[in-house]
Amino acid sequence: MGFPHKLHERETPVLSQHFGNAEARSLDGWKKLGGYKALEKALGMQPAEIVEVVKASGLRGRGGAGFPTGMKWSFMKPGDGKPHYLCCNADESEPGTFKDREIMRWTPHALVEGCAIGAYAIGAETAYIYIRGEFTEPLDEMNRAVKEAYAAGIIGKNAMGTGKRVDVHVHKGAGAYICGEETALMNSLEGRRGNPRIKPPFPAVSGLFGMPTTINNVETLVAVNQILTRGADWYKGMSLSNPKSTGTKLFSVCGNVARPGNYEVQMGFPFKDFLHDLCGGPLQGRQFKAVIPGGVSVPIQSMEEAESTLMDYEGFVERGSMLGSGGVIVIDDAQNMVKVIARIARFFAHESCAQCTQCREGTAWATRILDRIADGHGATEDLDTLLDISEDMTGKTICVLSDSCATPIVSGIQKFREEFEVLIKQRRFHPVTAAVA
Amino acid sequence: MTHAPALAIAPAGHAPEPHVPVFRGVARKELDELLTRYPQKMAALLPALWIVQDSRGWVSDGSMAEVAELLDLTPAYVKGVVTFYYMYHQHPVGKYFIQVCTTSPCAICGAEDVVKSLLKHTKCGELGSTSPDGKFTVIEVECLGACGFATPIMVNSDFIESVTPDNVPEILARFE
Numbered sequence A: 001m002g003f004p005h006k007l008h009e010r011e012t013p014v015l016s017q018h019f020g021n022a023e024a025r026s027l028d029g030w031k032k033l034g035g036y037k038a039l040e041k042a043l044g045m046q047p048a049e050i051v052e053v054v055k056a057s058g059l060r061g062r063g064g065a066g067f068p069t070g071m072k073w074s075f076m077k078p079g080d081g082k083p084h085y086l087c088c089n090a091d092e093s094e095p096g097t098f099k100d101r102e103i104m105r106w107t108p109h110a111l112v113e114g115c116a117i118g119a120y121a122i123g124a125e126t127a128y129i130y131i132r133g134e135f136t137e138p139l140d141e142m143n144r145a146v147k148e149a150y151a152a153g154i155i156g157k158n159a160m161g162t163g164k165r166v167d168v169h170v171h172k173g174a175g176a177y178i179c180g181e182e183t184a185l186m187n188s189l190e191g192r193r194g195n196p197r198i199k200p201p202f203p204a205v206s207g208l209f210g211m212p213t214t215i216n217n218v219e220t221l222v223a224v225n226q227i228l229t230r231g232a233d234w235y236k237g238m239s240l241s242n243p244k245s246t247g248t249k250l251f252s253v254c255g256n257v258a259r260p261g262n263y264e265v266q267m268g269f270p271f272k273d274f275l276h277d278l279c280g281g282p283l284q285g286r287q288f289k290a291v292i293p294g295g296v297s298v299p300i301q302s303m304e305e306a307e308s309t310l311m312d313y314e315g316f317v318e319r320g321s322m323l324g325s326g327g328v329i330v331i332d333d334a335q336n337m338v339k340v341i342a343r344i345a346r347f348f349a350h351e352s353c354a355q356c357t358q359c360r361e362g363t364a365w366a367t368r369i370l371d372r373i374a375d376g377h378g379a380t381e382d383l384d385t386l387l388d389i390s391e392d393m394t395g396k397t398i399c400v401l402s403d404s405c406a407t408p409i410v411s412g413i414q415k416f417r418e419e420f421e422v423l424i425k426q427r428r429f430h431p432v433t434a435a436v437a
Numbered sequence B: 001m002t003h004a005p006a007l008a009i010a011p012a013g014h015a016p017e018p019h020v021p022v023f024r025g026v027a028r029k030e031l032d033e034l035l036t037r038y039p040q041k042m043a044a045l046l047p048a049l050w051i052v053q054d055s056r057g058w059v060s061d062g063s064m065a066e067v068a069e070l071l072d073l074t075p076a077y078v079k080g081v082v083t084f085y086y087m088y089h090q091h092p093v094g095k096y097f098i099q100v101c102t103t104s105p106c107a108i109c110g111a112e113d114v115v116k117s118l119l120k121h122t123k124c125g126e127l128g129s130t131s132p133d134g135k136f137t138v139i140e141v142e143c144l145g146a147c148g149f150a151t152p153i154m155v156n157s158d159f160i161e162s163v164t165p166d167n168v169p170e171i172l173a174r175f176e
């Protein structure tokens, strides 16, 4: 629900239905609300059956890329004699996104349950939940829930008395956006610097500790609980637009909007209604100007694009962007787009792990140019230089952080070019500017 | 996710204090328990560094050497890891370490003014330096994952949301 706001009648609260309800945090409370029924059911099934149910539900990864979860799980070969691992990605560092945080704060047992089911389904006896170090309250909640679940025999060497072993451990990160990238996360968990690894090999072949590994986002794993208890057909039925996007999705909304918060809607919900009805529209006396709908890594949408979007994986792509992590950033007419984009570039420059030249140099260089334009010292050639750098940063590096930095720059120049040009035309004379351009 | 703070190093002429081991008693037990969770010792590195920082407030070279010894690593390797992550302090910081998010979503909601107000009211003056009374250090950080509650700040491990330039004095008064 639109936490911290009341439930809106057009929301479909499935994962968020207990946000704000302190009772859901404890093991007893969680069980009263039907908790651990899904795990009980799962442990009575064959792992391959669970994978089939998840496949049939149409669930796709909620961490950003939207990869079909059942298919990802089916890459894990049973009976290969190796230990398998599940990593739960709770690094949630994509600016604009704060949904996993609320899942862990309010329904920590849902995540323990989802991790246990996921681990069992991929033939793993151990799941690690990697939580960003800044999430102190979610960390406390998760540690407490894991402890309760162990004490009650729900997880451990004899999970729910079935003789099956499922361990779940919480691992605390230490500050670095890049550790949300799956292979960087694995390096970090192993006690290394969080540098992404070259793929292939893919994690399902050689992941954590060199063993077959699956990595899933928090929201993906808690959705599995619901799919197992209520069925794949029920889940698949929640799709208002494209049948390839099923279920509900949590969207985090922030920026210049009347009611920021987390909202859960069915896939395919009209974005215009979402922004105006659920989120309350613009702040008083202001107008919406642009939206970044999936965290700062996705293309910026103009309002015409945003207001004609149906909110699912295909819908956002059709309207010039991507669903991404579901972090909706709303920008109004009081903001200067160049400044907004410059600050996004600065974020990526700060977070680049610096392994790849294009990323290390490109993010920093683009930031300097954007800051310069924003400060009124830009030159006309700067826009071409920015587009050139962006091109060199796209599709050429170990991970897509580099591409992610180029994305808002390119879409920003495409869709809000006149804001750049106005600043450049009003340029204050600066002798150095021309030389370094 | 903190911007590397320009923190003062121990003044010249003061030899570093001899290292007092961290991993004794409860901390040692905690580490031993952690080691049972991973198939490789090295995986306990980040958690071990957290134990150090939680008990000492920062991670000194001596602590890094101690951790290295316990996990069969070299001190240089441990330092290489420590320097990658923004949250480990390599120098002592003020009693209250304040991190303010200024990433775009918070920036468009006025985070810059919150920073100014914090620097003024803590008397820190500039980002990364500690206030004259040694109480506060203020730094800028990238997204804290609380963007809907702009502007969020962290004071040590406490999250405080919806901070505005005006409610800064009231918030600071909570930290004695």
Ligand SMILES: Cc1cc2nc3c(=O)[nH]c(=O)nc-3n(C[C@H](O)[C@H](O)[C@H](O)COP(=O)(O)O)c2cc1C
Residues within 6 Å of the ligand: A060, A061, A062, A063, A064, A065, A066, A067, A069, A072, A089, A090, A091, A092, A093, A094, A177, A178, A179, A180, A181, A182, A183, A215, A216, A217, A218, A220, A221, A399, A400, A401
């Ligand atoms: C730079 C970068 C940062 C990422 N950060 C996160 C993150 O914070 N949380 C997350 O779940 N996925 C993040 N991802 C995506 C993960 O690599 C991975 O695709 C995802 O966790 C898979 O889970 P899913 O299939 O359930 O979506 C990031 C990817 C990149 C390239």
Ligand code: SF4
Residues within 6 Å of the ligand: A178, A195, A196, A351, A352, A353, A354, A355, A356, A357, A359, A360, A397, A398, A399, A400, A401, A402
């Ligand atoms: S693209 Fe950037 S963040 Fe990704 S591996 Fe290369 S340098 Fe590191």
Ligand code: FES
Residues within 6 Å of the ligand: A095, A096, A097, B101, B102, B103, B104, B105, B106, B142, B143, B144, B145, B146, B147, B148, B152
């Ligand atoms: S951008 Fe400030 S908390 Fe996310």
